[in-house]
Structure formats: structure tokens, C-alpha cells
Amino acid sequence: MRDTTVLHALRAWSVRRPDVPALSCDDTSLTWSDLTAAVDRAATRLVAEGVRPGDRVGVLGGLSLDWAIAALGVIRTGAVLCPLNERHTAAELERVYRKLSPVAVVAAEPNREVAQLACKEIDTPPKVLDSETLSVAGSEGALPDPGNDPSRPVCIIPTSGSTGTPKGVVYTHESLLGAFFEWSLQAPDLLGAHTLNLSSLSFAAGLLNGFLAPLVLGGSVTMLSKWDPQVAMDLIASEHIATMAGTTIFFEQMAALPTFATTDLSSLKVVFIGGNPVTRELIDAWAAQGVGLRQAYGLTESLSMVTFPTVDMSVRKPESVGVGGILTRVEIMDADGAPCQAGTPGEIWIAGPGVARGYWQDEKLTEETFGGGWLRTGDVGVKDEEGAIRIVGRTKDVIISGGMNIYAAELERAVLEMPEVLEAAVIGAPDDEFGETPAVLVRTAGEIPARRIVDHCRLRLSGYKAPRYVVFRDTPLPRTASMKIDKRALRQEYTEIPARYERFGRAS
Known part of the structure; x- marks a missing residue:
């Protein structure tokens, strides 16, 4: 991935597919040409507001085209995208502000008040900008050259995990491109696919798996601004959705609909599920519709997905999350850092191209978690004789x-x-x-x-x-x-x- 960035891929698809739909939400759709123009306008406005390469910029709001354009605009300036949890209170946001020191926060109208309240006790507060007007024509000026350095951060994803203390997980262009490449090896149907994104863009699953990855891989993304199982299922059928991923509850609610058994879901080729235990009954219900649910495993620090079980394995072993990746190693380790025997629980360690660089401005925690080339997940798993991994809990x-x-x-x-x-x-x-x-x-x-x-x-x-x-x-x-x-x-x-x-x- 030398001398290349996410931006190169996005620009390349814009040149090759200018009139092909790239991104849609609710009743609005943007072609690649439309999206590129909107992103450039947003980036120009951010530069006019003082954003420079390397600065942190927060984006706050629900799933929307405005959010997506703002996020890509931040990346286009060479700044570092910081997705913010739209459910946070002012006090929670203030802690994130102090951790990341953003120079600006682009907020949707429903979230603007809390974004501003969070600034009150900050010595150098971020500018709070309107996401709805960010890409409107008006600002002038040349955009900076963001460069070709693949080691440059793309985003810092705030997470508190089980501790409640804000941390920032840093992803570089190199780690993102490496992960997306591996995904294409494990599931070639992801290339050029039409994806339905149900997940908030403030988390790795929504931002990286459901938004950036499909675009970088030359596909298109349909986003659902408000979760509704019937609307989601209708979109799968009418828009011929090929790929999607989400937590277990999304699939449970769709399967419970009276119309589930009569809806044509045959366009779905790659479907990942996780976050909560997946039952045999749920896998069987979707299998009856010709859709294989694949229980993936990952966490914020590992780009959300690192295992891609085959449909066959998911059916044979619904409790399993697969055997690891093509380029990614997933091992079960004991307390001394030695591999566990089959059937013996231990901590899951991960090494591969999609693992995050570390935590923002926290060398001690980065070394504890990522030191020695392994991500120590804090999750407990066990391998069977086939190498299939079953998650049995968290160390905490x-x-x-x-x-x-x-x-x-x-x-x-x-x-x-x-x-x-x-x-x-x-x-x-x-x-x-x-x-x-x-x-x-x-x-x-x-x-x-x-x-x-x-x-x-x-x-x-x-x-x-x-x-x-x-x-x-x-x-x-x-x-x-x-x-x-x-x-x-x-x-x-x-x-x-x-x-x-x-x-x-x-x-x-």
C-alpha cells in the first residue's frame, strides 16, 4: 500500500463511474460525480474555517448524506476525521473534546445545541459548524494536497469500551486499505457491490465496514436514516442490495415480520452478523430465504471485522465466528502469551493489516494493547479441532x-x-x-x-x-x-x- 491513500481510490471511481449512483439516503441519491463535487465544496468550506492537514475534526449526527459528505470532506482536507456519538450528552462530549482537541465539529441541527454546550469548559473550544450547509457552494480557495503518505491517520474513532473512559482508536490509510483488500480476498462479492448500511457512522461498523469500504471497493451505499425493519427489508428487495452487515437484533426484527417469508431477498450475496449471540433458529430462518448469515468477529481496534466464516461453517457451527483471515492471524493465547490447545479458552490475539495503529496520545495503553505486533482483544475464545473459533466472553x-x-x-x-x-x-x-x-x-x-x-x-x-x-x-x-x-x-x-x-x- 506504498504511496497511496483512500482518497486515490475514491477519486479513481469518480473518474471511471461519474454517472453511476454512489451514495443514497432516504429519497436522495448522489452519483460519483455529484458526491465528489459535494465533498470538494465541504472541504473548501472547512479550509476556509481554518482546518489544516493533521487537525482533528468531529462530525456529529445521525445517518445522513450531510454526515457522509462532511466526513469525506474532512478526509479530503488532510485532516483527521473524528466521528462522534450522536447519543452523547454534553458532559460525555466534553470528555471526548478534551481527549482529541478537535479544531471544529460539524453537527447536524438536532445535535448542535449539545455540541455547543460541550464547549463551555474548554479553553480552546472547537468551532461548531452546520452539517446541512457545509457542502453548499460559496466558499472559495484552493484545497491543500493531502499527500500520498499511507501512514497518515484517516480517522480517530472514540471508544470507551467497558471502562467508560474515552479512548481514541487511530486508523491510517494503510490499515484501512489493507483491511479492505483482505475483505475482497475473503468475499470477492464485496467488490463493486451495492451495500445497505444500517449502522451509525459514529462507530467502526458503520463508518468503515458499511460506508468507506464499499466505496473504496467501487460499490455503492444505501443508508437508512432511521431503523425500520420493514423499510430495510423492502429496500433489500427493491434496490437489489448485495451486501449488508449489522448486529443480531436487526436480523431478528426483519425475520419476525409477517412479510419476511414472501419477500424476495435473493440479491443478498454477503451478509455479516454479530455483536450479540446468534441462534440456530435465526440462521435457519434466513437460510430458508436463501440467505446465509455469516457470524463475523471483530472490535473497534480491529476494524470491526477480522473473521469471515463461510456460509457452510455458519450453518454447521452457528456458534463459530470462523477461523481467522487470509492475511490476518487470530490466535487463542494463555496468560503467558503461548497458544492454547484446542478446547482450552484463552484471550483472542489478532495480527494483520487491518489492526489499528494504536490509541491517540496514549503510548502506555497502546503498548499494553498492541505491543509486539499483536492486538490483545480482551475477548475470550476457544478453538475446536477444525480451528473454528467460538467466543465465550470478555475477560472483563x-x-x-x-x-x-x-x-x-x-x-x-x-x-x-x-x-x-x-x-x-x-x-x-x-x-x-x-x-x-x-x-x-x-x-x-x-x-x-x-x-x-x-x-x-x-x-x-x-x-x-x-x-x-x-x-x-x-x-x-x-x-x-x-x-x-x-x-x-x-x-x-x-x-x-x-x-x-x-x-x-x-x-x-
């Missing part, structure tokens, strides 16, 4: 009960096998006998005895892994902006489980 989402490790994801997967269970999340509850014990929070379709859930788990897992508390909810589980279950919110809500709910006796 483990319940230590009587000295035994219980991984939440493994127990959640077992509970979700029950057809009556719509959602499930496992957290730890304090316990006088074992120190900590698993509690499962569930939302069900109709009544189901708690004892039946416990017995179901004991038939599938070692007795000590079964939940000792079952908490029923009438409302959906809280989710983050990326639609993953928000464990932090659940732990804050359920602080008195032993005092309020029946405890099922000692497991054998």
Missing part, C-alpha cells in the same frame, strides 16, 4: 463464582436457544456462598417458568454455569448506539438482585 465480562470462571456470552447463548426467549443478558450478582453468581435478565414471548430456564441451561452447560437468578423484563433490554446490549446500564439498574429475586439452589 467474566463471573468468578466459587473460583470458577463463567463467561456471560456462553450462558447467554444457551438461554437464547429457548424459542420463548426474545432477549437475554447475563450479569454477576453478589452471593454469600460463592462470592458472585450469574443472573440472567430475559424478555420473553409469553410466560415461562424461571425453573425451566435454569434446567435448560443445566442440560447444556456445567452445573456451576447455570443461572441462580432469573429476572423477567417487560421492556426491551437497553442498547448502545451500535445496538449491542448495554451491560453497564443493566448493572446499574440491578444492584439488589439477591434481595428481590428467588435464588435457585446450589448447582451440582
